[in-house]
Amino acid sequence: MTNGWTDIANADVILAMGGNPAENHPCGFKFVMEAKRKRNAKLVAVDIRFQRTAAVADHFVQIRAGTDIAFLGGLINYALTNNRYHEEYLRLHTNAPFIVREDFKFDEENGVFSGWDEAKGQYDPTSWDYEYDENGYAKVDPTMQHPRSVFQLMKKFYSRYTPERVAQICGCSVDDFLKAADIITSTYPPDKAGTIMYALGWTHHSFSVQLIKAAATLQLILGNVGRPGGGVNALRGHANIQGGTDMGMGYHNTPGYIPIPKAPHQSLQQFLEAVTPKALRPNSVNYWQNMPKFVVSQLKAFYGDAATRENDFAYHLHPKLPEDPATGRLENWSWAFIFDHMAQGRVDGLISFGMNPVNNGPHTRKVIYALSQLKWLVVAENFMTETAYFWRPDILATIGKKPEDVKTEVFVLPAANFAEKSGSFTNSARWAQWKWKAIDPPGEAKADQEVVGRIFMKVRELYQKEGGRFPDPVLKLDWWYTNPYAPSEEEVAKEINGKDLTTGKQLPLFTALKDDGTTSCGNWLYCGSFTEEGNLMARRNLDDPTGLGFFHNWAFNWPANRRILYNRASADAQGRPWDPSRPGIVWDGKRWVGDVPDYPATAPPEQGWGAFIMIPEGVARLFAPKGAFVDGPFAEFYEPLESPVPNLLHPKRSQNPVAVVFKTTEWDRLGKAEEFPIVATTYRLTEMFHYWTKNNPYLVQLQPEFFIEMPEELAAEKGIKNGDVVRVISARGEVKGRALITRRMRPFTLNGRTVYPVGMPIHWGFIGLGRQEGGAANILTPTVLDPNSFCPEYKGFLVRVEKA
Amino acid sequence: MAFEPTAIKAVSASVTPAPGIKNVPEVIKLIDVSSCIGCKACEVACQEWNDLPANVNRPFFGSYQTLPDLDWNFWQLIKFNEVQRDGRFIWTLAKYQCMHCGDPGCLRACPAPGAIVQYANGIVDFVQENCIGCGFCITGCPFDVPRLSPTTGKVYKCTLCSDRVSAGLEPACVKACPTKCLSFGTKDQMLAQASYRVEQLKAIGYDKAAVYNPPGVGGTHAVYVLPYGDSPEIYGLPRDPKVSFVDVWKGGLRWLGNLVIFGGIVGAILHYLRFGPRRVPEEEPVEAGAPPRPAEPVPGDGGNG
Secondary structure (H helix, E strand, O other): OOOOOHHHHHOOEEEEEOOOHHHHOOOOOHHHHHHHHHHOOEEEEEEOOOOHHHHOOOEEEEOOOOOHHHHHHHHHHHHHHOOOOOHHHHHHHEOOOEEEOOOOOEEOOOOEEOOEEOOOOEEOHHHOOEOEOOOOOEOEOOOOOOOOEHHHHHHHHHOOOOHHHHHHHHOOOHHHHHHHHHHHHHHOOOOOOEEEEEOHHHHOOOOHHHHHHHHHHHHHHOOOOOOOOOOEEEOOOOOOHHHHHHOOOOOOEEOOOEEOOEOOOOOHHHHHHHHOOOOOOOOOOOHHHHHHHHHHHHHHHHHHHHOOOOOHHHHHHOOOEOEOOOOOOEOOOOHHHHHHHHHOOOOOEEEEEOOOHHHHOOOHHHHHHHHHOOOEEEEEEOOOOOOOOOOOHHHHHHHOOOHHHOOOEEEEEEEOOHHHOOEEEEOOOOEEEEEOOOOOOOOOOEOHHHHHHHHHHHHHHHHHHHOOOOOHHHHOOOOOOOOOOOOOHHHHHHHHHOEEOOOOOEOOOHHHOOOOOOEEOOOHHHOOOEEOOEEHHHOEOOOOOOOOOOOOOEOEEOOOOOOOOOHHHHEOOOOOEOOOOOOOEEEOOOOEEEOOOOOOOOOOHHHOOOOOOOOOOOOEOOOOOOOOOOOOOOOOOOEOOOOOOOOOOOOOOOEOOOOEEOOOOOOOOOOOOOOOOEEEEEEOOOOOOOOOHHHOHHHHHHOOOOEEEEEHHHHHHHOOOOOOEEEEEOOOOEEEEEEEEEOOOOOEEEOOEEEOEEEEEOOOOOOOOOOOOOOOHHHOOOOEEOOOOOOEOOEEEEEEEEEO | OOOOHHHEEEEOOOOOOOOOOOOOOOEEEEEEHHHOOOOOHHHHHHHHHOOOOOOOOOOOOOOOOOOOOOEOOEOOEEEEEEEEEOOEEEEEEEEEOOOOEOOOHHHHHOOOOOOEEEEOOOOEEEOHHHOOOOOHHHHHOOOOOOEEOOOOOOEEOOOOOHHHHHOOOOOHHHHHOOOOOEEEEEHHHHHHHHHHHHHHHHHOOOOOOEEEOOHHHOOEOEEEEEOOOOOHHHHOOOOOOOOHHHHHHHOOOHHHHHHHHHHHHHHHHHHHHHHOOOOOOOOOOOOOOOOOOOOOOOOOOOOOO
């Protein structure tokens, strides 16, 4: 989230799209209801079906799965053509005035940007850039009238997204779209603010990053970013998934979003040069210029005394992403690639913690096959899962194998659950909140750090005894904890915060970090969370002097206890808030006050530093230059990889040209609309949490069985009655479940043709209470990924439905 | 029930106790239907607080609604109805439970001394030790709320968490509600809050918004704010509930009532010992979009155990 849960209550308009917050974030949804009750806020829900959020929305629009960029593009066009944009904000806080290179083009007929190489199947993004002056700074036209200014290019780009075109693509009515557009763009005046709440309905696409970029573009046009009641707010799906992301859970970065070094970065110097950006405007703070401080402090935290100035702070021990010898490209070890590599026999073992990949998918059968290629599998879990039991006859039967065919050795380690261990949870709002163990774990179940600690100590012992090809990264890792077999949560939290190595004191904030090896810090964003004052994540003070829900003495909000990111954008050039009743930060003549400023705290507004201090331009990017995203600088609508209709904007290029499509196993298949005419989507239910709560009798009672939601018209056509068992078949496999026939899902009319949607929740499988009969929705989903985030396309794939 | 005797207002089949001197305010659970997201936290909180077993193997019946209707172990149920209204499609999400009537038909109908108690704060509670399982309360309830357990032969329903309330806490469902759809407080506070919310809803276009606090049952201690207040039935609520059974009982046939009280009660017990409890009436109209009610097996020997 750019903002936070409590801040949703400050919004005038809330767009819930690509998410179903009432369903999946019921506790956070209280702030939506508060905005409605206290501010008369308008809630617009856009989704593939009328769901719980729609039930309390002021306006609902049903759109076809995967057409969100068309809808958002339509909103952008509506705002730009009806003068419903915040012009002063655009000029001051975005790159709308920047001038783009002459050779940047978008081929409207063929649906590709300049630099497209059909043979290689990728873009050369050289032309996606600004024009620069002699000092290396981007040229700007403050009037935004230059034909190659970002503003004019954007206006032209989105002029194709007319209300009629949006309605044709999305399958909604023009009136429904226009009513939504009228409400959503009503926040363009400076004293109005609107927010967007989204979740996996936007991230689960082969164009997911561009989709979120489209949302950010809309919010910037309306002047809604950096302000109380505004922002682009990702609703994270697990209690600590934000914390996991912050701590380098992805393969491509280390804690604090520091890129993982790549094979060509042979020295620390080379690496730092590659990852430290240079300012693109004279007034850009360009905070990532401090990257060397973050990196060196992190290396000190990792390798301790073994990291010295003389040895480049043990950079030689630091993992580097290798090049794939076959392709010459860097290896990809994101989620779906891990299982693809595994299916090819390139992986010996897997340690699976807190996840259930057989059900998580996509494409359950491929995952089961991949696991069967392992030599060993370790599963640390609260309950037995489909992954731990993948060798069971009923589960292996889905890939036509028997237990005796599988040689994988499986170890199950009982793990403590969330209530059985202390530590911190970082929520969607970036609040790191300390929690305390409620009860001891049962039996031999252990907290994660003990499982990891014991494995690490054993591995280190083996390296000590037997040596190995490269033992130093393990032997020299700074494992300083009082109990190395079960490091305490406090010690780990202190290490993440970091300390001054000359005084031994905890650091107060990341501004104290140095690149000379005198500070250590596990994650610069969490520097300030556990200081000499103590564990600030454990704070529980409800003081709210501004009444805007900042709660600065509740927990710790990274970065720097800041509640709203980019909050300098809440004020005009003179430092006056756009809306005096909802100030983010205000210049009081000496310093910025209000929220913790996302800005040099004592820099007067006349100095004119850009509000977006993490971006080299100093302003927000409507146009993302230099291949920031591999599929284009503007968000363009592409159909999902499996789509019932061609892309009406450019039928010659319906899909994202650089989407990742696997062709490894026999199940890596895509279906065609002739065979699979129905658009399917997976989703989650409020009654369940992933594949975990199917072990809880109260929740199983609330939703006892796998079901497929479908419109009445489809059911009538197929002779299906409510509650009947139906088969759903995709190119990857089939599942059986009960039909839930509803008027909350309606057929679409696309190009004069009727297209039916169906939807199914993901929470069932083979193991658990209630009726677990293999109704795992991800048996159907394709192994297709977004080319930037490598997130699978769980939403918007093709199936057919039959009465069983 | 750990209530002090002075806080009791009425007891079934008994003389009304002498009024206490304590000034006990009446309480109300307010249900603002416009804020309900159907999350079912209230349903589970109720079961967990009251240690009620879960129906793990309940059948799927093609709805998001947990059960077709209330059950002996399921005292709070959110009803999900798909309705077309004023050219607009709506999915009503409305919690259903005991209304804790000001004039409780169940209590009036109950022949078992001390089986149903109305406290001075308005809570109507069943005392299972004294329940004879006759089912008169089921017939007497204009909201069709009480449910007979086939295993214990006793009748159960929402207690408005009388145990929590007596300890100064809100009911479990209110505590669990994430959207403030449910509130709990004194009658005055809650009715004022309800009126305020109705005015808010009217201001944003729900011109039929209304408070549901039916006078036919003496007002209730579960009060609703309904966005479409002119159509309570779309939320699964009766339009104009009345304690009709009680009117007969307490009106012209009072002599018959006296006869029953003084002489017939033994006969009634013997009758039910012989023939078992009454079935739950099934002739109730099915709401638009409401799921069909499956036949519920009621063992013939229920109530004899």
